[in-house]
Amino acid sequence: MPPANHWIVTGNFTADGAVAWRRADGTWSRQIADAGLLADEATAKQLAAAASAAEQREISDPYGIEVYADGKTIDPLTARQRIRANGPTTPIRRPDNGRRRGS
Numbered sequence: 001m002p003p004a005n006h007w008i009v010t011g012n013f014t015a016d017g018a019v020a021w022r023r024a025d026g027t028w029s030r031q032i033a034d035a036g037l038l039a040d041e042a043t044a045k046q047l048a049a050a051a052s053a054a055e056q057r058e059i060s061d062p063y064g065i066e067v068y069a070d071g072k073t074i075d076p077l078t079a080r081q082r083i084r085a086n087g088p089t090t091p092i093r094r095p096d097n098g099r100r101r102g103s
Helices: 041-054 079-086
Strands: 006-013 019-022 059-069 074-076
Touching (some): 019 059, 041 059, 074 079
16 A cells, blocks of 8 residues: 555544545535545644534544545555445345345
8 A cells, every 4th residue: 555645534424324524625425535635634633623513413523534645546544444435345245135024
């Protein structure tokens, strides 16, 4: 993995727990590709603190993470953040298709 060259702010949507990525315009997206790139950790911490104080009804526990961005993609550096960005590492298979008996 290349070294970090940017920071982004992430959290979770309060309504449904889905992963949220802060856009450059201050709104939130469900896609990491929409995340606004920041130059340093201090800016990420400042924006996360502001979101925590002002947007609690929309976003839970915002924080900054280091990423590598090459102009086409944004790649989180840790396994945890890659899973949050890209989804489960194994296919989800359920023999019952998620349905309850008698439904």
